[in-house]
Amino acid sequence: MGRFRGYRMREIHHHNTERSQVRRNRLFRWAAIPLGAAVAIVLAGCSQAASQGFLPGTTETTNHTGRIINLWTGSWVILLGVGVITWSLIIWAAVVYRRRRGQTGFPVQMRYNMPLEILYTGIPLILVLGFFAFTARDQAAIEERIEDPDVQIQVYGKRWGWDFNYVDEDVYFQGTQTQEQQNGNDVVDDSIPVLYLPVGQSVEIKLDSRDVAHSFWVLDFLYKKDVYPSKSNYMYFVPQEEGVYMGKCAELCGEFHSLMLFKVAVVSEEEYEAYTQSLRDAGNVGQVGNELDAFSTEPGTGAPGDGELAPEDEESGENDVDTNDLGQEDGE
Numbered sequence: 139m140g141r142f143r144g145y146r147m148r149e150i151h152h153h154n155t156e157r158s159q160v161r162r163n164r165l166f167r168w169a170a171i172p173l174g175a176a177v178a179i180v181l182a183g184c185s186q187a188a189s190q191g192f193l194p195g196t197t198e199t200t201n202h203t204g205r206i207i208n209l210w211t212g213s214w215v216i217l218l219g220v221g222v223i224t225w226s227l228i229i230w231a232a233v234v235y236r237r238r239r240g241q242t243g244f245p246v247q248m249r250y251n252m253p254l255e256i257l258y259t260g261i262p263l264i265l266v267l268g269f270f271a272f273t274a275r276d277q278a279a280i281e282e283r284i285e286d287p288d289v290q291i292q293v294y295g296k297r298w299g300w301d302f303n304y305v306d307e308d309v310y311f312q313g314t315q316t317q318e319q320q321n322g323n324d325v326v327d328d329s330i331p332v333l334y335l336p337v338g339q340s341v342e343i344k345l346d347s348r349d350v351a352h353s354f355w356v357l358d359f360l361y362k363k364d365v366y367p368s369k370s371n372y373m374y375f376v377p378q379e380e381g382v383y384m385g386k387c388a389e390l391c392g393e394f395h396s397l398m399l400f401k402v403a404v405v406s407e408e409e410y411e412a413y414t415q416s417l418r419d420a421g422n423v424g425q426v427g428n429e430l431d432a433f434s435t436e437p438g439t440g441a442p443g444d445g446e447l448a449p450e451d452e453e454s455g456e457n458d459v460d461t462n463d464l465g466q467e468d469g470e
Contacts, residue, residue, distance in 0.1 A: 189211070190207045190210075190211060191207060191210045191211040191214060193206075193207055193210060193360060194357050194358045194360070195357070195358030195359065195360060195383075196379065198378050198379055199358050199359060199360075199377070199378065199379050199383075200359050200375045200376060200377055200378055201375060201376040201378060202279075202280050202359070202360070202361060202375055203358075203359065203360050205276050205279065205280070206276070206280075206360040206361065207360070209272055209273065209276050212272075213269060213272075216265070220261075220265070280361065280375075281374075282374065283372070283374060284340045284342060284374045287340045287341060287342035287374065288336070288339035288340045288341070289304075289306065289335065289336060289339055289340070289341045289342070290305040290306055290341075290342050290344070291303065291304060291305065291333065291335075291341065291342070291343045291344070292305055292343075292344045292346065292425070293333070293343055293344065293345050293346070293354060293365070294346050294347070294348050294426065294430075295345070295346070295347045295348065295352035295354065295365040295387065295391075295398075296347070296348040296349055296352075296430075296432075297348075297349050297350065297391055297392050297394070297398075297432075298315040298316075298387075298391070298392065298393075298394040298395065298397055298398040299313040299314045299315045299316075299331060299398065300313045300331050300333075300398075300400045301313060301348075301426050301430075302331070302333050303425045303426060304414055304417070305425070307414040307417075307418070308423060308424060308425065309414050309417040309418050309422050309423055309424075310417070310422050310424065310425055310426050311331065311332075311333075311417060311422060312422075312426060313331025313400065314329070314331070315329075315394055315397050315398070316329050316330050316331075316397045316398070316399045317329040317397075318397065325397065325399065330399050330400060330401055331399075331400045331401070332382075332400070332401045332402075332403050333385075333400060333401070333402050333403070334403050334405060334409075334410055334413045334414070335377050335402060335403070335404050335405070335410070336377075336404075336405065336406070336407045336410040337377055337378065337379070337380050337404050337405065337406060337407075338376065338377070338378065339376065339377075339407070340374070340375075340376050341373075341374070341375055341376065341377065342372060342373070342374055343372065343373040343374075344370055344371075344372055345363055345364075345365045345370065345371040345372065345373065346365065346366075346367075346369075346370050346428070347365045347366055347367040348367070348428070348430060348431045348432055349367060349431070349432035349433070350367065350391050350392065351364060351365065351366055351367070351389050351391065352364075352365040352387045352389050352391050352398070353365060353387055353388035353389035354373070354385070354387075354388075355385055355386055355387070355388040356383050356384075356385040356402050357383065357384055357385065357386075358383045358384075359375065359383065359402075361373070361375075362388050364389065365387075365389075367431070367432075367433065377402075377404040379404065380404050380405060380406065381403075381404055382401055382402070382403050382404075383401065383402045383403075383404070384399070384401060385399065385400045385401060385402055386398060386399050386400070387399075
């Protein structure tokens with residue numbers, strides 16, 4: 139009898155040991171999921187694209203892109219760290235405190251744990267305030283006005299193209315809507331208007347619209363500005379790397395919004411001067427202003443279209459109307 143009891147106890151102990159081993163193996167497998175995700179994130183950060191958050195351009199494209207990339211990647215590193223900790227705790231709690239076979243009812247409930255409530259309220263608050271503070275700091279630096287820029291450009295957005303005034307050189311370029319190829323799958327590259335900027339010089343861009351709201355977005359510059367009618371916005375930056383960068387309107391503005399493209403060519407000072415001279419040689423001297431705006435003939439603008447006579451019509455009187463003649467016609 140004693141021998142049977144001893145054998146039974148050893149069998150129960152062996153069975154419990156196996157169950158404990160299986161439970162530990164399951165726990166390790168669940169814990170490996172967030173650990174594997176963390177390792178993948180760390181390894182992905184070894185590539186150049188991942189190191190700058192998969193954003194276009196480089197930290198040296200303009201004097202602002204490095205700041206923007208650091209804010210972006212820093213935010214993601216912090217958020218991924220919080221995510222890994224949160225996922226690990228959720229999985230750990232789900233595995234360790236799962237319902238076992240034979241258990242009934244609810245486990246003991248924990249309520250009104252003040253330290254825990256302060257923790258999960260305080261951490262998100264600190265994160266939000268930190269993100270706000272760093273964003274406000276970087277935005278203030280990016281928006282800081284350059285008092286005496288080396289180059290001044292005025293950009294007019296219009297449906298569905300762009301006009302560029304080179305203010306200091308007193309020349310201009312008028313663009314048209316980008317044309318599609320006959321197959322409709324691509325655009326004609328030569329039809330895309332190009333804005334030229336000299337490398338290494340401070341730039342002020344004044345943004346105006348001729349009709350509706352647009353948005354001036356150079357993808358590799360990692361920044362865009364809204365373009366409104368009757369309100370000027372400004373951008374200030376220093377292009378630091380030569381190259382051709384794609385730009386587009388980022389505000390839905392009508393039927394051909396997707397074809398409102400442009401390029402920014404950052405070139406040497408010699409190439410910039412040669413280009414502006416080519417505009418001068420082509421007769422594009424002066425500045426295109428708001429006389430071409432879509433609303434320039436609306437009532438109250440003082441233009442001939444709002445009911446006022448043009449100077450030549452005032453002299454000839456050809457727009458004068460005899461009200462007696464109108465009355466006779468009505469009587470007939």
